[in-house]
Amino acid sequence: MNNDVEAFSLTSRPLKGGLANALQKTIKTKLIPSSNEVLVKIYFTTVTIDDINISEGTELGGIPLSPSPSSNKPVTPGVEMSGIVAGVGKNVVDFTIGDAVFGTVGFPFTRHGAWSEYCCVKPDFLFHKPNYLSYPQAAAFSGSG
Secondary structure, eight states: OOOEEEEEEBSSOOOTTOHHHHOEEEEEEOOOOOTTOEEEEEEEEOOOHHHHHHHHTOGGGTOOOSOOOOSSSOBBOOOEEEEEEEEEOTTOOSOOTTOEEEEEOOSSOOSBOSSBSEEEEOGGGEEEOOTTSOHHHHHHHTOOO
């Protein structure tokens, strides 16, 4: 089983307006959910003004809300997503592998956002995707921005 996943990551905090030029395609190790997390295989994600402001450190008057990126510890942005459950921690009871879900990565933000093939999420920030929503609609419905 291959544990490498692709992501779009930052190795430094971009200047205002520079996020698009600062993103790099990276290979990361697939995350393992903690006992209180759900591993989601991302089908769709969004790019919102909140993603941009959080990545650039311009949210809330310039207060950085995400970890500082570096070449040794890149940060993968992305708040909203939809996909399927690929793994669950031992204390998670509301989700099982294969469930269609949507939601946000929650707060506080970590180094492992939704602009990746997989991310870990607290169950409180996930919802079961209803059949009447497509995966793209569900990702956009999450409502960060």
